[in-house]
Amino acid sequence: MNASETLAAAGHIIEGRRSKHGAENSFSLIAKLWSSYLQEAMSLPGNITPTDVAQLMVLLKVARSVCGDYNPDNFVDQAGYSAWAADLMQDEVKKSAVAEAVRAQAEQQSMQEPMAFDPSKPPPRDNVTTGLKFLTGIKFDKGPTSGRWD
Secondary structure, eight states: OOHHHHHHHHHHHHHHHHHHHTHHHHHHHHHHHHHHHHHHHHTSSSOOOHHHHHHHHHHHHHHHHHHSSOOHHHHHHHHHHHHHHHHHHHHHHHHHHHHHHHHHHHHHHHHHSOOOOOTTSOOOOSOHHHHHHHHHOOOOOBOSSSSBOO
């Protein structure tokens, strides 16, 4: 399919979906829904997450179900995106919990061992672990190999 054929096919699809999805009306409602969601999401630390994207897709389907003709697919898609968002959120919560545990361990370890930080000297360059120990104060007892890291 060449560029002209692609554009013609897209035009045919757009005309067919205009009444089915209430395109012009749904775009306006989608913009309002997404703006509200993103304003709330952006007040949280970090970037937009995959969960946010799934939630935005739910809102797109909500707008289409409100503005277009009745289409059961909108409700099936809403349920699917919502379930997907739940799975993604669960993964994000797990990652956050792991990150928090690592931070807590690093904080606890740094309290036990004072960092030997001298800002006038550059960090050691002999290996990555020594550099990490210099920057974080964490002592790496075992590495991915059989030897010990100090």
